[in-house]
Amino acid sequence: MEELRWYKIFDSLAEAEKKLPLNQSVRVVIKNISICLSHSHQGFFAVQDECSHLKESLSRGRINNWNEVICPWHAYRFDLATGEETSGNGCASLQTFPVALEEDGFFIGLYA
Numbered sequence: 079m080e081e082l083r084w085y086k087i088f089d090s091l092a093e094a095e096k097k098l099p100l101n102q103s104v105r106v107v108i109k110n111i112s113i114c115l116s117h118s119h120q121g122f123f124a125v126q127d128e129c130s131h132l133k134e135s136l137s138r139g140r141i142n143n144w145n146e147v148i149c150p151w152h153a154y155r156f157d158l159a160t161g162e163e164t165s166g167n168g169c170a171s172l173q174t175f176p177v178a179l180e181e182d183g184f185f186i187g188l189y190a
């Protein structure tokens with residue numbers, strides 16, 4: 079069984095908030111896995127970057143007030159906390175990744 083490993087993305091919360099302002103997302107690649115890292119009013123969330131509909135990059139999408147990322151192609155919505163597709167189109171849920179803020183930085187956790 080693979081072990082959860084933590085990968086540092088930013089050196090501090092201040093750097094995270096500066097480089098990833100509120101209501102924006104960025105694509106992060108760790109071990110060849112593309113992740114959409116988003117900053118919403120509820121905090122920072124990491125989900126798979128590839129939309130489960132037709133593979134658009136979700137980090138290019140918008141974030142709404144319900145903590146969802148909206149795919150830029152067909153506007154399907156996904157809950158950033160659970161990965162669930164919330165627009166009722168029956169798409170698979172996104173993989174989610176844990177994020178952690180520690181004294182020495184801001185991390186994303188991956189089984190890789």
Ligand code: FES
Pocket residue numbers: 129130131132133134149150151152153154
């Ligand atoms: S590719 Fe994302 S909604 Fe169609």
